[in-house]
Amino acid sequence: xxxxxxxxxxxxxxxxxxxxxxxVSVLFFCLKGKDSDKTILSIYNxxxxxxxxxxxxxxxEEINYANNSENCxxxxxFHLYPNAFREGAVAKVVAQxxxxxxxxxxxxxxxxxxxxxxxxxxxxxxxxIEGKDENILAVDLKEKLFPDExxxxxxxxxxxxxxxxxxxxxxxxxxxxxxxYPIMCVYEDGKGFSxxxxxSNGDPFYSDCAKYxxxxxxxxxxxxxxxxxxxxxxxxxxxxxxxxxxxxxRDFCVVLSEKFEKVTKKVGKINVNYFGFKSDExxxxxxxxxxxxVETFNxxxxxxxxxxxxxxxxxxxxxxxxxxxxxxxxxxxxxxxDLNYVxxxxxxxxxxxxxxxxxxxxxxxxxxxxxxxxxxLFFEKHTKYGENFKEMINNSLKNYILFEEVYKKVTGKVDGxxxxxxxxxxxxxxxxxxxxxxxxxxxxxxxxxxxKNKFLKAMKTxxxxxxxxxxxxxxxxxxxxxxxxxxxxxxxxxWLFDKVIFTKG
Ligand SMILES: [Zn+2]
Numbered sequence: 001x002x003x004x005x006x007x008x009x010x011x012x013x014x015x016x017x018x019x020x021x022x023x024v025s026v027l028f029f030c031l032k033g034k035d036s037d038k039t040i041l042s043i044y045n046x047x048x049x050x051x052x053x054x055x056x057x058x059x060x061e062e063i064n065y066a067n068n069s070e071n072c073x074x075x076x077x078f079h080l081y082p083n084a085f086r087e088g089a090v091a092k093v094v095a096q097x098x099x100x101x102x103x104x105x106x107x108x109x110x111x112x113x114x115x116x117x118x119x120x121x122x123x124x125x126x127x128x129i130e131g132k133d134e135n136i137l138a139v140d141l142k143e144k145l146f147p148d149e150x151x152x153x154x155x156x157x158x159x160x161x162x163x164x165x166x167x168x169x170x171x172x173x174x175x176x177x178x179x180x181y182p183i184m185c186v187y188e189d190g191k192g193f194s195x196x197x198x199x200s201n202g203d204p205f206y207s208d209c210a211k212y213x214x215x216x217x218x219x220x221x222x223x224x225x226x227x228x229x230x231x232x233x234x235x236x237x238x239x240x241x242x243x244x245x246x247x248x249x250r251d252f253c254v255v256l257s258e259k260f261e262k263v264t265k266k267v268g269k270i271n272v273n274y275f276g277f278k279s280d281e282x283x284x285x286x287x288x289x290x291x292x293x294v295e296t297f298n299x300x301x302x303x304x305x306x307x308x309x310x311x312x313x314x315x316x317x318x319x320x321x322x323x324x325x326x327x328x329x330x331x332x333x334x335x336x337x338d339l340n341y342v343x344x345x346x347x348x349x350x351x352x353x354x355x356x357x358x359x360x361x362x363x364x365x366x367x368x369x370x371x372x373x374x375x376x377l378f379f380e381k382h383t384k385y386g387e388n389f390k391e392m393i394n395n396s397l398k399n400y401i402l403f404e405e406v407y408k409k410v411t412g413k414v415d416g417x418x419x420x421x422x423x424x425x426x427x428x429x430x431x432x433x434x435x436x437x438x439x440x441x442x443x444x445x446x447x448x449x450x451x452k453n454k455f456l457k458a459m460k461t462x463x464x465x466x467x468x469x470x471x472x473x474x475x476x477x478x479x480x481x482x483x484x485x486x487x488x489x490x491x492x493x494x495w496l497f498d499k500v501i502f503t504k505g
Contacts, residue, residue, distance in 0.1 A: 039469075040066035040148070041211050041248065046181060048216040050256065055110075055161040055170050061181055062154045065145075069187050073145040076153065077193045078137040078182035080129065081205075084198035085110035085162045085169070089133045093166065094317055095200045095428045101332070102164050102317040110162035110169065114182070120152040136195050137182050155182050164317075165330075167253075171315025173277065173331055175222075177254040178323055183207055186359070186470065196361040199422040201431040202368070203321070205251070206359045209468045212246040216254060223260035225275045225310040227252045227325040246306070246325065248468045250357050253323035255312045263287045267294045268303070273310040282336070286311065286329075289340045289385070293347040296378050300456055301351045302463040309350065311343060322349035340385055341375065348374035356462055357470040364431075365418040365496070366476060369439020370459075373447075376440060393444055396437050401502050403433040416498040418442070419473060442495040446484065449491070454483040 043064040050057050067073060084093050087109040094102040117127040117139055126140040137155075145151050159180050165171045167178035185193040186206050198204050212228060220240040228246030235241075246252065259277040265287055266272070272294055274287040290311045298304055306325055316330040319342040327346035333339045352370040353360065360367055380389035407414040407430065418434050425431035447455035462471065462479045473496070481488040494500050 039068045040150070041209065042066045042184060043211045043213070044181075044183075044252070046212070046214045046216075046252075048214065048254075050175070050177075050216065050218040052170075052175070052219050052222070052256075055163075055175075057159040057161065057177060057180060059157050059159070059181055060154070061157065062152060063182075063184065064150055064152050065184060066150050067145050067147055069189055070147050071187075071189070072147070073187075074141055076139045076141060076145075076151070077185040077195055078139070078155075079179075079185060079195075079205075080112050080114075080131075080135050080137055080182055081179035081198060082110055082112035082159045082168055083134045085164065085166075086133065089198075091133055091198045092200045093162075093164070093198070097428070098200075098317050102166060104165070104172070105163055108163035108169075110160045110164075112180075112182075113158045113160075115156035115158060116154075118154045120154070122154070125153065131195065132197055135197055136185070157182060165315040166317055167321055167328070169315075173257055173259050174312075174314040175256040176314055176316070176328065177256070178321065178328070179205065179251070181252070183251070184210075194359065194361070196421070197423070199361070201422040201425050201428055202360065202364045202435065203353075204361045204422055206361055206470070207250045207357070208470070209248045209250045209357070212244070212249060212252045214244045214246075214252060214254075215241060216244070217241045218256055221258050222256040223258070223262065223275075225255045225260070225262075225273070225312045225326055227254070227323060229307050248305070249324035250354065251323050253326045255314055255326065255328065257314070265291050267291050268298070269307065270294060270304055271308050273308065275310060275312040277313060277331070280313075282339075285336070286313075286339065286343060289343050290347060292382060293344045293378060296381060297348060297351055297374065300374070300377065301459050302467070304350060305355070305467075309347070311347065320346040322346050322353055324350070324354045337386065341379075341387075344378045345371055345375045348378070351463060355468065356466045358472070359470065362421045363419060363473055364422060364435045365439045365442075366471065366473065368435045369418075369443055372436045372440040373443035374459075376444070393441070396441055397502065400433055400437045400441060403429065403437070404502065416500070417496070418498075419496040438495070442492070445495070446480065446488075446491060450484050458483045 045062040047060045048057060114137055117125045128138050130136045130138050139153060162169045167176055168180050169176055185195050186208055187193050194206050217239050220235055220238050226244050227249055228244035231243040231245050233242045260275045261278045262273055262275050263283045264271050264273045272291050274290055276283045294304060308325055310326050312326060312328055313331050314328045316328050319330055321328040329342055333342060348371040353367040358366040376392055379385055379387035404414045416434055418438055458480050477489055477492045
């Protein structure tokens with residue numbers, strides 16, 4: 001009995017052993033499969049010093065670039081957006097009609113100088129500056145970078161700021177540090193590296209999400225608004241050194257000012273910060289609409305995942321501008337309704353551009369159209385702000401029809417194609433009518449087709465499937481197709497490629 005029991009026991013042990021091996025193997029292959037789907041984040045490590053007397057930002061940047069593509073690279077490319085501010089730049093930094101607002105003290109120039117490009121051991125890489133406006137840094141790698149491999153590149157640079165009310169520049173009230181550092185060009189399988197030139201229309205940017213660790217030193221007389229979470233803050237004499245960390249963001253922005261007055265309110269776990277100026281009487285109102293926007297979009301599209309969101313009043317030539325965790329709101333906006341509108345629009349960009357990104361140069365209608373329509377959805381829900389959703393849609397339609405009529409009269413033709421690169425829009429009004437107005441009308445028309453519930457579900461699905469990624473037009477249509485059926489593709493193509501006939505309602 002004992003023996004037979006032992007025999008049985010051994011059989012069980014062998015059986016259990018085989019099952020265990022099978023289980024571990026299956027688990028191993030599952031995890032491996034999952035891992036190969038997973039994007040490895042690149043890491044930007046920056047040390048920045050701002051010299052406010054000379055308007056110079058010195059930077060040491062270390063990029064740990066992860067090759068998530070299926071190709072080998074011999075060269076890597078970075079955008080040098082500050083060179084858009086150079087004297088003699090081919091691409092104008094703002095459209096002619098905005099020069100006066102952009103340069104209140106006369107035309108001014110800025111640039112980025114690349115001091116050195118080295119590997120992790122401090123040995124130089126060969127590099128050159130290319131592009132029509134010296135807008136691309138090309139780095140020759142010492143050895144091929146294979147898929148799933150990383151390479152460390154250290155870049156020392158210096159940015160001279162122009163005196164301009166723009167994303168990058170110093171103005172009367174704020175110093176705006178947006179698009180200031182060499183940032184990796186996005187690689188798309190089949191297309192290569194995206195190296196589009198700056199353009200005054202729209203936001204000519206395109207980037208991948210990454211991890212950012214940033215140290216910035218600046219005169220303590222300034223207050224600071226920044227992307228990311230504050231890790232530490234030290235004061236030494238009149239210099240403040242702050243360290244920030246941000247995970248899964250596609251850009252990094254800093255704003256400095258001596259005039260800031262900050263108010264904060266929590267929405268769930270998020271600190272919503274409104275940075276106005278000391279003399280402002282509307283701080284609490286601006287904070288309230290900001291909080292309403294965060295709460296509403298959390299509900300509509302899925303939670304904002306970061307701890308901080310800063311809405312920052314600043315010198316800015318246009319209405320506002322979005323960066324991850326930071327939005328700029330022009331200090332020129334006086335009308336309270338306009339101010340509400342711009343705040344809500346820029347906050348909506350945290351979902352459309354920030355979390356779900358896209359190639360803003362070639363498909364600006366994706367983030368601007370979705371954002372503009374999200375803004376209308378916000379005012380549809382919150383009637384207390386005095387806007388009327390139906391009226392807003394009707395006004396958009398009227399404006400768009402008027403644009404087509406006037407354009408036809410003046411130029412003899414009109415092109416309502418939405419899906420085209422920024423440099424293919426002849427004027428700023430053409431760009432804004434096709435991308436914003438027509439964009440919002442398109443999404444509203446689709447929502448009327450499938451109903452509001454399904455429309456919001458589609459928006460949520462897009463956030464779930466493409467959060468921290470970039471979405472292409474085809475992928476966006478594919479998501480909507482799940483809710484709109486087979487007609488969806490032709491619906492979008494008609495709108496995107498100017499095959500819709502508008503009639504006055
Ligand atoms: Zn926008």
